[in-house]
Amino acid sequence: MLARLKWRGAVASFFAAAAVAMLLTPAKAQAPSGQPVTIGFSMALTGPLAANGKQALLGMKIWEEEINAKGGLLGRPVKLVYYDDQSNPSTVPGIYTKLIDVDKVDLVLGPYATAQAAPAMPVIMQKGKVFIILFGLDVNHEFNYPKFFAMIPTGPDTKPSFTDGFFEVAAAQNPKPQTVALVAADQEFSRNACDGARDNAKKTNIKVIYDKTYPPSTADFTPIVRAIQAANPDIVTICSYPLDSVGMVKAVNELNYRPKMIGGAMVGLQATVFKRQLGPLLNGWVNYETWVPAKALTFDGTEAFLKQYQARAGAEGVDPLGYYLGTWGYAYI
Known part of the structure; x- marks a missing residue:
């Protein structure tokens, strides 16, 4: 089940502004x-x-x-x-x-x-x-x-915001995870989100033992997942765009890789088209949402x-x- 980050203040402000504009x-x-x-x-x-x-x-x-x-x-x-x-x-x-x-x-x-x-x-x-x-x-x-x-x-602290909830959930586990792998597409959003993930790892005192990017054109994510699996982190944070997100989910399931937590800042998994495509493969993933x-x-x-x-x-x-x-x-x- 996908975990949902609740940026209540930001969402409330924008919807309130839209509603007021309609009323006025x-x-x-x-x-x-x-x-x-x-x-x-x-x-x-x-x-x-x-x-x-x-x-x-x-x-x-x-x-x-x-x-x-x-x-x-x-x-x-x-x-x-x-x-x-x-x-x-x-x-x-x-x-x-x-x-x-x-x-x-x-x-x-x-x-x-x-x-x-x-x-x-x-x-x-x-x-x-x-x-x-x-x-x-x-x-x-x-x-x-x-x-x-x-x-x-995202609020004023933009880069960490997409993975803040992921690390908050991780830190609350008993026993608490000690190590994390970070993987991101080599483009603006994913690099920025991964910068924030490093900050969140430091804040929650979880050691980064794998930290790499992949080309945005990557189609086969199996070698990447195998490399992460070999590093044996407790949790895995992924910062990705839609097709990468789908590829990662499929590769993790095909390899039957089961870290204690996996997900983070994966764009695309919020869309119905990808939820329908992946279905039960999304079970166990912890990712951001912007509405509840x-x-x-x-x-x-x-x-x-x-x-x-x-x-x-x-x-x-x-x-x-x-x-x-x-x-x-x-x-x-």
């Missing part, structure tokens, strides 16, 4: 007219990140429709201008250059995911644009760009949005739950 917008408004306010961004609609990117986009499209039905912005209609970045970071700079220089959008928003947001930063900084991104982990650490904002439920069905996290408008989202998800080929990014896409824009 007049129910009946004059139809917007004139030149639309254009909002541009790239989104992963194909490739490994598409399961999550499609969720976010549907949430954003619902916002676009609702805001136009209520009069638009400044009396003008809103129009989303977006391109598929194919889950490929190399496409991102060209997309944002086109959005700003050719499409001349009024506002730019970030793509989904750390690996996509980071390559957009030089273009955004050169153009001097305000930039709000969706679920990018510590993207601005090296750039230190003052017009940057991130929509992510708690009353404290439900506000006016939350349930109504999810009903609308879920009614459309099937027809648009989108994850029917939407808890991971559909809600965030709506609140983020």
Whole structure:
């Protein structure tokens, strides 16, 4: 069963803001007219990140429709201008250059995911644009760009946040685990999350005895799992992107590897498509989630949005739950 990290304050703040915005917008408004306010961004609609990117986009499209039905912005209609970045970071700079220089959008928003947001930063900084991104982990650490904002439920201590719950659960075990293996994809999100895992290992006094990265193009995870198994750690923390996460789960099960705990910061396992694909193979894994069905996290408008989202998800080929990014896409824009 997947363990769930409950970033209640962050989630509550964003849903509350979304709910308040809905309440403050007049129910009946004059139809917007004139030149639309254009909002541009790239989104992963194909490739490994598409399961999550499609969720976010549907949430954003619902916002676009609702805001136009209520009069638009400044009396003008809103129009989303977006391109598929194919889950490929190399496409991102060209997309944002086109959005700003050719499409001349009024506002730019970030793509989904750390690996996509980071390559957009030089273009955004050169153009001097305000930039709000969706679920990018510590993207601005090296750039230190003052017009940057991130929509992510991690709180101020960003890097350790994705594995904080994992190590908290590990430290509470009796007997307490003494050693940990860290493995991460060699790209922005996974490296940043693994930096945080090292901090959490130190904080909980669990010794790191294996600490390696693998190329993002890796397809066979059996050698990696065998190497970890040979190191014989008590627990294993994995920082991965969707296809890596699936590959790791399958390799661990095929080798019948059973450390005391395994999981951590594995992106993708929150999506229904991967949960269905892996099914019982996920039993025993401890991983982060960003939403739990708690009353404290439900506000006016939350349930109504999810009903609308879920009614459309099937027809648009989108994850029917939407808890991971559909809600965030709506609140983020």
